Amino acid sequence: DIQMTQSPSTLSASVGDRVTITCRASQSISSWLAWYQQKPGKAPKFLIYKASTLESGVPSRFSGSGSGTEFTLTISSLQPDDFATYYCQQYNSYPITFGQGTRLEIK
Amino acid sequence: QVQLVESGGGVVQPGRSLRLSCVASGFTSSGHPMHWVRQTPGKGLEWVAVISYDGNRQYYADTVKGRFTISRDNSKNTLYLQMNSLRVEDTAVYYCARGVYSSGWSDALDIWGQGTMVIVSS
Numbered sequence: 749d750i751q752m753t754q755s756p757s758t759l760s761a762s763v764g765d766r767v768t769i770t771c772r773a774s775q776s777i778s779s780w781l782a783w784y785q786q787k788p789g790k791a792p793k794f795l796i797y798k799a800s801t802l803e804s805g806v807p808s809r810f811s812g813s814g815s816g817t818e819f820t821l822t823i824s825s826l827q828p829d830d831f832a833t834y835y836c837q838q839y840n841s842y843p844i845t846f847g848q849g850t851r852l853e854i855k
Numbered sequence: 856q857v858q859l860v861e862s863g864g865g866v867v868q869p870g871r872s873l874r875l876s877c878v879a880s881g882f883t884s885s886g887h888p889m890h891w892v893r894q895t896p897g898k899g900l901e902w903v904a905v906i907s908y909d910g911n912r913q914y915y916a917d918t919v920k921g922r923f924t925i926s927r928d929n930s931k932n933t934l935y936l937q938m939n940s941l942r943v944e945d946t947a948v949y950y951c952a953r954g955v956y957s958s959g960w961s962d963a964l965d966i967w968g969q970g971t972m973v974i975v976s977s
Binding site: 777778780782784790791792793794796797803835839840841842843844845846847848849 | 878968
């Protein structure tokens with residue numbers, strides 16, 4: 749199975765900050781990586797696919813990059829609504845695997 | 856409105872069975888592979904199973920293989936998860952999700968249901 753490791757596990761930041769979350773795969777997954785945002789008690793929300801393509805309706809302050817084994821999710825200017833937990837997911841092969849999550853909290 | 860609505864969760868004793876359902880509306884689910892993903896309270900996401908658009912292929916996580924069965928009825932736009940021989944460690948919120956943007960092997964998941972809670976406890 750492909751292991752997905754996110755860092756950091758928790759990130760403290762302020763409104764207006766630029767933040768970056770890293771996701772590493774245990775083997776190459778090409779660009780088959782997705783990012784999700786989850787708020788407490790809610791289902792994950794789909795943000796990005798194929799490492800860098802923004803899903804329709806997702807604000808442009810979100811961006812993704814990377815290929816192979818290392819990927820990043822960047823939020824260019826944090827908004828109050830962005831404080832949540834973020835997960836990466838590889839879909840290069842089954843079983844689908846997720847990172848352990850990065851909790852983005854208000855500083 | 857495109858949405859998925861799960862049902863069927865509840866409290867069940869270890870070793871017993873439960874069947875979850877997921878009804879799709881606002882789109883034709885037969886055009887998509889469909890997945891189940893679970894989340895243990897306070898923990899991360901674990902993929903459980905997928906079924907192809909036509910129901911002919913299924914893949915499972917090793918943790919549920921041989922105990923869970925995913926199926927679909929495209930005439931009813933409904934996805935199912937039959938869970939047998941339940942264990943305490945199967946306790947989780949279970950989400951159904953739509954597969955999209957396939958890599959040729961697997962999918963990203965764009966639409967998720969609200970989740971249904973399964974508690975396995977004696």
